Amino acid sequence: MAKRGSIHSYQVCPICGSRFKNSLSKGLPSIPEGLAYPKGLFCPNHMQVIPTKFVVRFENITKRFNSYEAAEDFLTGLNFERRTGQFDSRDYQIKAKPLAFDRLADEWLEVKRANMRPKAHQPIRNAMEKAVKAWGSANIKSITYAHIEDFINGLHSTLAPKTIKNTLDALKQFWKWAEVRYEISQPKNWPSLGKIEMAMRNTVTTAEQELILAKVKELAGPDQPKIWLAIKWLMTYSDVRPGELIHLTEGHMDYDSGLLLLTSHTKERRPKFIELLDEDIELLNHFPKEHPSLPFFRHESGPYAGRQFGPQLLWKYGTNAAKALGIFNVDLYGMTKHSTVSEMLEVASPDEIMLTTGHHTSKALKRYMQVKGKKVKEIRNRRKLLLERIDNALITDSEVLKEPENQLLQ
Numbered sequence: 001m002a003k004r005g006s007i008h009s010y011q012v013c014p015i016c017g018s019r020f021k022n023s024l025s026k027g028l029p030s031i032p033e034g035l036a037y038p039k040g041l042f043c044p045n046h047m048q049v050i051p052t053k054f055v056v057r058f059e060n061i062t063k064r065f066n067s068y069e070a071a072e073d074f075l076t077g078l079n080f081e082r083r084t085g086q087f088d089s090r091d092y093q094i095k096a097k098p099l100a101f102d103r104l105a106d107e108w109l110e111v112k113r114a115n116m117r118p119k120a121h122q123p124i125r126n127a128m129e130k131a132v133k134a135w136g137s138a139n140i141k142s143i144t145y146a147h148i149e150d151f152i153n154g155l156h157s158t159l160a161p162k163t164i165k166n167t168l169d170a171l172k173q174f175w176k177w178a179e180v181r182y183e184i185s186q187p188k189n190w191p192s193l194g195k196i197e198m199a200m201r202n203t204v205t206t207a208e209q210e211l212i213l214a215k216v217k218e219l220a221g222p223d224q225p226k227i228w229l230a231i232k233w234l235m236t237y238s239d240v241r242p243g244e245l246i247h248l249t250e251g252h253m254d255y256d257s258g259l260l261l262l263t264s265h266t267k268e269r270r271p272k273f274i275e276l277l278d279e280d281i282e283l284l285n286h287f288p289k290e291h292p293s294l295p296f297f298r299h300e301s302g303p304y305a306g307r308q309f310g311p312q313l314l315w316k317y318g319t320n321a322a323k324a325l326g327i328f329n330v331d332l333y334g335m336t337k338h339s340t341v342s343e344m345l346e347v348a349s350p351d352e353i354m355l356t357t358g359h360h361t362s363k364a365l366k367r368y369m370q371v372k373g374k375k376v377k378e379i380r381n382r383r384k385l386l387l388e389r390i391d392n393a394l395i396t397d398s399e400v401l402k403e404p405e406n407q408l409l410q
Contacts, residue, residue: 020042099139104182108128134147145190318332
């Protein structure tokens with residue numbers, strides 16, 4: 001295969017002003033036998049004069065050098081890459097850096113952002129920002145298994161195992177996208193993290209849930225009853241998440257049947273139905289229905305009257321209520337969903353509990369509401385009876401907090 005590319009100089013001979021020629025160029029005049037043109041570039045009229053600046057041209061690549069030997073080595077390397085199928089002109093675009101890791105990471109994050117909920121996108125952004133801090137504008141093709149392994153190992157001192165796994169998963173997704181988008185090969189191997197043990201959230205007993213709920217009602221006051229109602233529903237309906245609940249609109253609530261349609265910010269990215277218990281249908285009907293587009297969980301008074309609850313409001317009231325009762329290190333998820341599922345084991349089997357945390361939106365929805373829905377409601381009613389038994393056992397708040405839950409259930 002013929003050698004491609006060339007070596008030139010923008011300089012001219014300082015004696016005669018002629019452009020320098022390459023000894024490998026065709027059409028050079030013949031010289032007396034026994035003599036030879038000097039290697040590299042020279043003046044055809046003054047062969048002892050050579051340039052000091054050199055330029056390599058290879059396809060769309062132009063690179064400057066201070067010696068002919070360095071320029072020749074570079075051109076030889078380009079031809080080797082071309083022969084072996086490794087040549088990629090993007091590797092040599094120094095200013096544009098089309099394969100810079102940080103540039104590609106930003107582009108991928110924008111692609112993901114357009115197709116993800118903000119809450120789901122943020123952990124991916126956090127992961128990629130850590131990787132960008134490590135590799136910056138390095139050519140993505142220069143990042144090896146060793147670089148990735150060192151990066152991941154360096155996270156163990158500051159991050160939880162699950163967060164490290166999420167970071168590695170984000171990198172795998174990124175490289176898969178880069179392979180499709182820019183024909184960049186993925187690493188052949190990825191670091192192994194072994195089995196990841198999920199951190200357990202702190203939970204509370206059923207009795208403590210009741211006390212927290214009462215304290216929330218006290219803290220919210222009579223002007224903000226929906227704060228108490230929202231946390232009550234999170235404790236009752238374990239398949240509902242805070243972000244889903246606060247985006248519920250009046251138009252997606254049937255005040256007669258107690259059927260709620262959650263369409264916004266669902267983790268499953270599809271609508272799901274919740275069937276309220278009778279007592280919650282009664283509570284629901286205490287609130288006037290004003291307009292289908294209005295968020296149901298909105299401030300009733302004060303400077304934010306009419307505005308939807310913010311994402312941190314329920315967390316604030318829930319954790320503040322728990323702290324006021326001397327219950328620390330438990331968050332909103334822990335005191336609601338996680339605690340409810342844990343205590344449901346007292347009244348339902350694991351398979352039955354799965355029904356209360358499931359969600360269906362396909363053609364099977366009607367069957368779910370008619371058949372499974374009755375089972376879910378039955379399980380939740382069993383929980384209601386359990387709460388009533390606990391209420392009957394309560395003497396004072398302080399005594400409840402001291403008593404093990406199993407004694408209260410006897």
